[in-house]
Amino acid sequence: MHHTGLEIDHVSKRYGDVVALQDMTFEVRPGELFGFVGSNGAGKTTTMRIALGVLAADAGEVRWAGAPVNLDTRRHIGYMPEERGLYPRMKVAEQLVYLARLHGLGAREATRSVDTWLERLGVAARRDDEVLKLSLGNQQRVQLAAALVHDPAILVLDEPFSGLDPVAVDVMSEVLTEKCAHGVPTVFSSHQLDLVERLCDRVGIVRGGHMVAVGTIDELRAGGSDQLVVHAPDAPADWADALPGVTVARLEAGRTVLELKPDADDQAVLRAALATGPVHEFARRRPSLTELFREVVSEHTHTDAPQGRAA
């Protein structure tokens, strides 16, 4: 192991009797975009707050480049808290310069960086407006700028996409991808799983304060069965029931979704479908992150006892 990225190592946190995190462990490598997914209350925000030192962990450690994260290294993290936070009555540019300077930037450098990011994120025209006069979407852009103005070496973003319009989503995606390309380990949480699937190199699925699956989308898919979508309008409902290694998962708008065991013969399925009449669609489909997520989360619901509410 190189230990060059951000490591969350067996971090635990409890609030009284409520377990918020239990042995939370994962790593975000340099140049990697890591998607952090999980139901509400699964422990994503708590993990990020601990990484930022805003909360103290009961056990475990957060390391960066092999060394425990302290106040000095934290200044190199760009952070976007879940509960957006800016001074409502302070002007946009003034506020961002202030935040950049708290991260250790000099006055001139801070101003230059703020101008660059306001331009880049499309809110340069509002630089002298008070934050509370901005629309929610624009406030969100300013919030992102606040996470970026000090040219962070790590990005930790809690729900950066929530509340954004499609254009802003594109801008945000672009910025994150670009930061990663520059070697910045980036972790963000999101409920928009299609977006996570599209953007992230690796994904971690968290449940009950514990990481239950982590890896690339392909790795997460491994072991799961493949799906086959067949559109044969004249086929009777039970046309595929007799095929070996094949089960009917569900019907979707006239299409049959089949699950195939690894040794099942898809050509036999096609022949059986053609035997019923015309076939308009015959496609192999790999499960989406949404499906994987449901699978992983429901699987664990059956196997572990609920661990209570977590922040």
Added chain:
Amino acid sequence: MTAPTGLTGLSNTAAIRLIAGRELKVRLGSKAFRIVTLIMVIVVVALCIVLKLISGGSSGDTVGYTPANAAAAGQLPAVATAIGQTVHVKAVADDAAGEAAVRSGDLDALLTTGTNGQLTVVVKKNIDDTLKNTVNILAGQLAFDQQISKLGGDPAKVRAATADATATVRPLEPPFPYQTQQLILGIAAGVLIYMSLLLNGQSVAQGVVEEKSSRVVELLLATIRPWQLMTGKVLGIGLVGFVQILAIAVAGIIAGLSTHVLTISASAAVGTVIWLIVWYLLGFFMYAVVFAGLGALVSRQEDIGGVTAPALMFLIVGYVLGVSILPGDPSSHLMEVLSVIPVFAPTVMPMRLAMGGVAPWEAVVSIALVAALIPLLIWLAARIYRNAVLRTGARVKLGQALRAA
């Protein structure tokens, strides 16, 4: 990949200076602050001018007299002076002319002779107590003169002999000679310091809650330590209040001296301002850190009042007792005791200092006690602040905030 070296670490002073700088910039730049300060300066200056006009206009009562009472009226100013009053006398042609002048307000009273030959005073409605005293003494003196004349003596000689016959007073503990001006100055100092502590102390609590309710505190605490944030905020707001109180005090003293409402020496005036500033700073730091700690317990501006009420009580009690007792009884024992108790000292001591008569040891002890209490309060408040400032939602219990590690 190695840790980038682009960002220099922020020293404690640099962090605190940045935070205090933001407070200064935001507050000094705010319209509300400028307007309040300007209004307070105007009020102080206007007060001096009004006092000047009032004191110029009232220079004692004017009493008219009919020709028959000229002799009695001649003695009136001297009698008035003897009991510390000023009375002017003015001759009128007859009773009718005199009564008309009293009715119109040109004269405060008219000395005339009643039907039974007695000295009579005609007034519009009521006679004020001091004038009544003066005339009664005059009447007594006239009767006395008459008796002396009857017995063959010379009233003028008797009067001259009794005038010098006063008992010599030798106090064992000479009381401090309080002057009205200094009493007024003391009240002004009390009002000013009370308002400053109240406004700026509340500002600190509001500032803490603003950061909490807007959640910006989470972003800030990812880069700086809680105590740095608290210290920077308290220093920044304290400096704003300092500028404000200095402006008002200097404007007031200049206005007072230049309109001659204040006739104390310039050095005494400067002394009052210096004491005011010293006690503002001591009082501010004492109360502001407490307000910062208490403010951190709540997440909504509406809850500030409730949570800061206990600390506010000390401030209010000290002030209210001070302004109600000290003007009438500047050497009150109760106030002497309160003025050295740290929680009351910032409001009571500056009043006493401006009024004068504070023993040096009292001034030293009160400052020393407050100065000793401040570090303890900072420690306590920083602990509460650190434990409570990130807990949004319901009000955090004080005990919980103190206990939590």
